[in-house]
Amino acid sequence: MSNARPKPGYKAAQLWIVLLTPLVVILASTLLFYSGWLHPEDTTNKGELISPPLDISALGLEQDDRRWWLLTASTAGCDAVCEEQLYWVQQIHIRLGRESPRVSRSLLTAEPVALSQEFPGLHERQGNLDALPMDEPVQLFVVDPNGNVMMKFNSDNSYEDVLDDINTLLSRSTIG
Structure with a gap:
């Protein structure tokens, strides 16, 4: 058995990734929505x-x-x-x-x-x-x-x- 310990700061980095991922997704989706990028320009209605x-x-x-x-x-x-x-x-x-x-x-x-x-x-x-x-x-x-x-x-x-x-x-x- 090895007693290998994770490097210092490894758990802190994991915590930051878990906490920041939803924030990055929300910010990116908000930016895309308000920029108008990826919005459909055509509609299916003829009238x-x-x-x-x-x-x-x-x-x-x-x-x-x-x-x-x-x-x-x-x-x-x-x-x-x-x-x-x-x-x-x-x-x-x-x-x-x-x-x-x-x-x-x-x-x-x-x-x-x-x-x-x-x-x-x-x-x-x-x-x-x-x-x-x-x-x-x-x-x-x-x-x-x-x-x-x-x-x-x-x-x-x-x-x-x-x-x-x-x-x-x-x-x-x-x-x-």
């Missing part, structure tokens, strides 16, 4: 997130059904562009399949229009269009079940983009 979300009470509307809304907003009644968008929103709703009961289709205009015959299941609503961040005369918005307008789509978004985003929202959401 534009509205930040902060807009409460639908600002539009003069009320969330009455606790479902997701595909809200088509039109500043000039419902012209041919609006009707085409409503058709595509109807097709998106059909393509949602078993998830379609979680989503409601709505049209928001300043004055009443009568399209319930052409688009069964469409909820026609009147409200304050000025509160919406609209870039185009006819635009599609997503409203969550809590009554927040949280995403918008422009005319450069395809309807596949809209369907992808809605499917992603529905698959990750536990509300509505």
